[in-house]
Amino acid sequence: MLKDIVLPKNVDAGVAIVKELNTELDIEWYVYVVNYTEFKITNVFVTCKGYGVINGEEKHTTVMRYFLDDIEAQTAIKVEPIHPDLFALNNEYFLTFFLDGEIHDKKIVFAAESIDDSKLEMIPIVERLGLYIQ
Numbered sequence: 001m002l003k004d005i006v007l008p009k010n011v012d013a014g015v016a017i018v019k020e021l022n023t024e025l026d027i028e029w030y031v032y033v034v035n036y037t038e039f040k041i042t043n044v045f046v047t048c049k050g051y052g053v054i055n056g057e058e059k060h061t062t063v064m065r066y067f068l069d070d071i072e073a074q075t076a077i078k079v080e081p082i083h084p085d086l087f088a089l090n091n092e093y094f095l096t097f098f099l100d101g102e103i104h105d106k107k108i109v110f111a112a113e114s115i116d117d118s119k120l121e122m123i124p125i126v127e128r129l130g131l132y133i134q
Helices: 084-088
Strands: 013-021 027-035 041-054 057-060 064-071 075-081 090-099 102-110 121-123 128-133
Touching: 013 090, 013 102, 027 041, 027 064, 041 075, 041 084, 064 075, 102 128
Parallel strands: none
Antiparallel strands: 013 027, 013 128, 027 075, 041 057, 041 064, 041 090, 090 102, 121 128
């Protein structure tokens, strides 16, 4: 029975949290889903939530869900803004999408306090400084 189950291979798609300047030249942070593959991923569904402990109190954010339709090869789509106050929490993103007719799921967690200016790198495709997890 187990031999009949085909596990999908890891797909080079993930989440980037990047720093941008708005029109007033203020710094804002945004979440992107990035598709580094050579193929379009389809029916992309993203679930986002934050959780953790701040000042000894358990904190949880509202669960947000986004349907992004398709993401072309070597492109990224902006999902949502993220306030820097949330960097004190674990920020979890769950991606579900299809690639070549196979469903793929990915759980990506930016650990509490891991989003920091000292850790930023240039994110290809998005072409901005940020953090990327696949």
